[in-house]
Amino acid sequence: MPTVKINGVEVEVPEGTNMIEAAAMVGEEIPHYCYHADLTVAGNCRMCLIDVEEGGRGPDIACNMQARDGLAIRTDTEQVKQMRKSVMEMLLKNHPLDCPICDQSGECRLQDYYMDHGQHDSRLADPKVTKRKRMDIGDHIVLDAERCVACTRCVRFGDEVTGTGELRLFQRTDHTEIGMFPGERLNHEYQGNLADICPVGALTNKDFRFEKRVWYLKEANSVCDGCATGCNISVCYQGSEVFRYMPRRNPDVNASWICDSGRMRYKRHAASTRLLAPRVDGSRSSWPDALAAAVERLAGKKIGVVLGTQATLEENHLARRLAEERLAGAMIFVLEGNDPGAEESSDELLIDADKTMNRCGAELVASMSSATAGGEALKSALAASEIEALVVLRDDALGRLGVEAPPLVVFLGDQANSTSKAANVVLPMASHVEQPGTTINRGGRVQLLTRGPLPVGDALPGVEAIDRMAQLSGGSLGSTEEWAVFESLAQSCSALSGMTYGALGGQGLPLSLASSEQPDPAPAPPAK
Secondary structure, three states, X not given: OOEEEEOOEEEEOXXXXXXXXXXXHOOXXXXXXXXXXXXXXXXXXXXXXXXXXXXXXXXXXXXXXXXXOOOEEEOXXXXXXXXXXXXXXXXXXXXOOOHHHOOOOOOOHHHHHHHHHOOOOOOOOOOOOOOOOOEEOOOOEEEOHHHOOOOOHHHHHHHHHHOOOXXXXXXXXXXXXXXXXXOOOOOOOOOHHHHHHOOOXXXXXXXXXXXXXXXXXXXXXXXXXXXXXXXXXXXXXXXXXXXXXXXXXXXOOOEOOOOHHHHHHHHXXXXXXXXXXXXXXXXXXXXXXXXXXXXXXXXXXXXXXXXXXXXXXXXXXXXXXXXXXXXXXXXXXXXXXXXXXXXXXXXXXXXXXXXXXXXXXXXXXXXXXXXXXXXXXXXXXXXXXXXXXXXXXXOOHHHHHOOOOOOEEEEEEOEOOHHHHHOOXXXXXXXXXXXXXXXXXXXXXXXXXXXXXXXXXOOEOHHHHHHHHHHHHOOOOOOOXXXXXXHHHHHHOHHHOOOOHHHHOOOOEEOXXXXXXXXXXXXXXXXX
């Protein structure tokens, strides 16, 4: 690996690393607009100009400069400061002064870099060049050409990621603007990413536009529950309200992207389909009464427990233990296919035909039990009255199988469906962004969910709800701290052997990674 020197600090970096990324490794930020880690280098904004001390020519752009032995750069010279200031002056020369009403305010690189590298009086004597504003160019995107800095990130995204190539640069000099040919509109499933990668307020997302100032929002790392890809996301929320999902970069899963249907799933958090309170025989109940009703009615029945393909590893692990240790003779099922009403779409980029978040995890947990079967076996057992009661975890079992409900159904989940509507007892659980946990995506990568907004209504974290059932059925299953449940599962499951909750980090770990190859694990959170 080449060794480079940045502001006098030597660092060894992987082959092919450019100097923007190399500088970040030593804590030095090189400002940039056009560079993006998952797009080709354009080198047109010039904001990343640096001084080359050794191994190259004078001032050069860091985005297109690959690390090589003997290369030494400086990012803090007076010449670099003046270059950055001049670039900022050029970019702001015709930029509209609409920061107070711009939806990008608070996460705009023009604002940030102006404070760090600009702060000068305007020398512009002529009127600003005006361009088209508030153009509806797609189902999810609004274009304000006047704010554009011509970084071409959006152009490269259409050319290199979606292959649709709708956006182009038109005109020249300070009349250059982003636009589309007459009659064209954005027509792909990844439009929201254009707003994400736009460093200014030129491309904004219709759904989030003017909804909330970003400085009021907190963020939590999570995973999209829209399909088996398991795209990494940031959940942006305030209190118990979720305002948007944003893609979180993971080169091994989704790069920096997320599809539009996955992005819109944040609306399920506060949808009319959310289960907000326990119910017994259709009437609102308390948790103690609902749990008591469930346990009493399950006693002596032939029980089937359906593990959730939308449930976390921890929830499924405790549900399996509940079936084996507290519900005598219970059969465990994992159902094939998607819930009714799931969007039937897939592509070669991110969208998977399997619309479940954790099918791999549910099947892995089920494989640890000898009394396990699939959907057809459950359907036959129900038809033959071999199953008198169903305990269903987060899945629409009845809707998937297209069968009538058995005499007793206990549903645990966060979204109403045909199974919850037919259930005798409904136990509301926190959504996947309201609780921590782990999932396994289609590529066999174990990924971590962190707790974001507060659970709505009377919903409880899934592991706590399942353990409360266990307590009334014969005793607690142990700690309900998700990290402790995960490590308990890892100790009994060879595929997870050696993994720890803390070692998963923000990028996750593949199932195939041997424990000896794992990074040093971060300490597990203390039990509360």
